[in-house]
Amino acid sequence: MTAPTPVVFAWLGMAVFSLVMYVCLDGFDLGIGMLLLLPRQGTDRKEMVEIVATAWDANESWLVLAGIALFGGFPLAYSTWLPALYVPLVAMLLALIVRGVAIEYQSQSERYDPAWGAVFAFGSLVAALCQGAIAGAVLPGIPVANRRFAGGPFTFAHPLSILTAAWLVGTYLLIGAAWLNDKTSGELQAWSKRVLRRGAAPVPGLAAAALLLGFVTGHGAPHGVSPRLSAVIAAALASGAFFWAGARATRGTADSLPFVWNELALLSVALGFAACTYPYLVPPTVTFWQAAAPATTVNVLLIGVGCCMPIVLAYNAYAYHVFRGKFVIPLPTQVVAMAPPRRMRRRSSPAATATLQASIAGVSETVTPLAWLRNVGWVAVWVVLYFFCLGAFGSVLGDRGTVAGILVLIAAMVAVWILTDRRDLVP
């Protein structure tokens, strides 16, 4: 492809959208994970894990979509980016594994388990560092020869990737603290407000430095430096303003505002980075339309994924809606008003139940050789019948006979199952 078609452009938008959704949503749960590295008491830590537990799985789906959007829509980018980013990506995947597993084990345990807490916290830190490094590793360029990555395992290591790693960790911490501010109350909320205010100074500095370095090393904007420079400056200023607004909003009464401001700050820095590389998807030479899959593929992707996306967004929003407001641990025995079950009226008499129980419990354990032989005989009869129905002697019945035999067999199985259950199980 020599020029971007609207469809390819739209699909690039879809890929960027899912990446932004991932960074914004998983950002807060990675941030909360890293906040566990700071000293807090066990009940607070348990609460922080429970807040993450309801959402982390849905949030990570966006990462998968972003990856697959590249795989399907921009296979050349997928097949050169990933080998180039092998070290940070594998480290990130390992970290995401231990972290996700730690959340579920922690959540299944009655009280706070410090070991799984540490795994969760360090896993979150490593994942955030790697994601930051990945963001900074693409901008300076990926050496490509003959449609394949042509660099070494540590080509990704670059001053920019170190800077972006630090920036992303800081940003995730702020977003995590902002989510806690929205979800918790009391001492934990006051603490998260303090974190938000203290982070508001260094993080915008890191963001501005990373954007500047990204501008210097990036390869974007073939039409001259000035539009790119103005975009980067605008992104730096906007993010600074949003971070500041986020810190200021902690003094207000609207608990969700700091989260919104910090997300906007993250978004503006991300767009600034995009401006540093646009339109190159595999800098310094491959543009996004050169990396795109054939038109048939991108069309189908856009229609298929595009049609599903409103539904996906709707039920994701519903899931967040269910867990809206301040976090409360549900009481162990909560009363729910159920619709009246229709079959609750049917009850057997206690006498009948007792008879059934006795008949099951009273089965003799001793098996005489004769009884044993008789049982084996029954099994043998059954096996022959079974294979007859399956058409193992197919020449007798033919293909239609086999299908009929399977249907008869299944009907018989269901009948035996239901009839014996009605006879043996206490209703």
Add this chain to the structure above:
Amino acid sequence: MTDLLVNVSRAQFAATVVFHMIFPSITVGLSVFLAVMYAGYVWTGKGVFLAIYRFWLRIFAVAFAIGVVSGIVLTFELGLNWAGYADAVGPILGVIISMEVVTAFFLEAGFLGIMLYGEGRVSPRVHLFATCMVALGTLLSATWIISANSWMQTPAGYTRVGGQFQAVNWTAAILNPSFIYRFPHMLLAVLISTGFLIAGTSAYYLLKGIHLDVSRRAFSLALGAISVLLPLQLYMGDTLAFAMFNFQPPKMQAVEGNWGSTNTGYNVFVVPDQAGQRNLVQVAIPCLGSIIGRDLACHTAFPGLARTPVADQPKMVFPFWGFRLMFYLSILMFAVMASSIVLRLRRRLYGTRWFHRFAVWMTPAGTLAIIGGWTTAETGRQPWVAYGLLRTVDAVSPLSPPLVVVTAASFVSLYAGLFGIFIAYYLRTVRRGPVDFGDAVRIGDRVYEPAVTGASGGQATVPPGDPAPGPGKDAA
């Protein structure tokens, strides 16, 4: 150097995919089972269904999480380790897997939070809906993934432009020839393997004589489902094997374990010597091969692997033993199922200790058989990654081999640890056992959630101020 790179890349992918497969093999079926149990609870208000649901939810939550995170690894490995593959097949398989993500992955992940943590926050009916959506998501996910893998087994509906594949007919590509056979086979397999997990766990309680209400119900349900599904599965597996003879002759030649084409027997034990193109040890049951080939007169011999050029041969040992693992386990599973029917009819299903012990030993049988089957499917396709079109050697990423050795070792050691922890968690959860519930109680037009049975005598939880449910007044 390339050989080493291909081998460690394959080893890493094999290790990560086998570890991943353990978890879907129980969570797909468990999600369906949990949806049925919760529906039973909402429908009848019986505490036994709630007890089963809550108990298996504890195992499901962790197994599902491990399945998800280990599945994410696989998605990325397609590009990390198999750049040539990603670049060539991305325009076709990228679409199929994208559809998996938006129709299935999101669905299960989106409703999982409500399923695991939503009780008390949403009504039982909404909770049931979320549970059903998770089950639907896992089933759809399996459908798309089998479609993508089947395209690699039997590519269809494509044209090749340069190095890349492009779709010319999406229906043909998605519903490719082997998908029609492999999808029902896999679907039945995951349901059956979950059945054995549940039956084995319930049998443990029957042996111990504890939690009898819960374990009898679950035992009967699991064995009942197995006895309905296993006939279909044997038929599907047999049909698939014969279809594979046409789709991929080398795979089935390797599965049968012959080099020459004169053996009318069925090989039960083979130690192949790939370099010498012969078997070092070969034990066969005379005539059985011919009988399986529907020739009772013992004249039909299966073709041997020597018919395939050496450069296109898979390594016989993996497809042969993968298939044998699945096949031998299916015989044992059949024994469990046939015995269960006879015991059921003779009213001894809940009182026969040898059978319960047998069922406990068979707990992992389904999962092991699935791993055996996938080993056959994937190693038997070699040396191709897209059968007949793209060689594995051309698909591998140009990475430095020591790096891949390091990451492969990291994955293997991490997964070994996680597997051990999961088994320990499963055993601990089983030892703690389900929490028994009384039945839901109805007073007037309100129904109250069952209480934990024990000191309170199975009374429902009734908020202060409401009339207490007296004996005999419950259930209206």
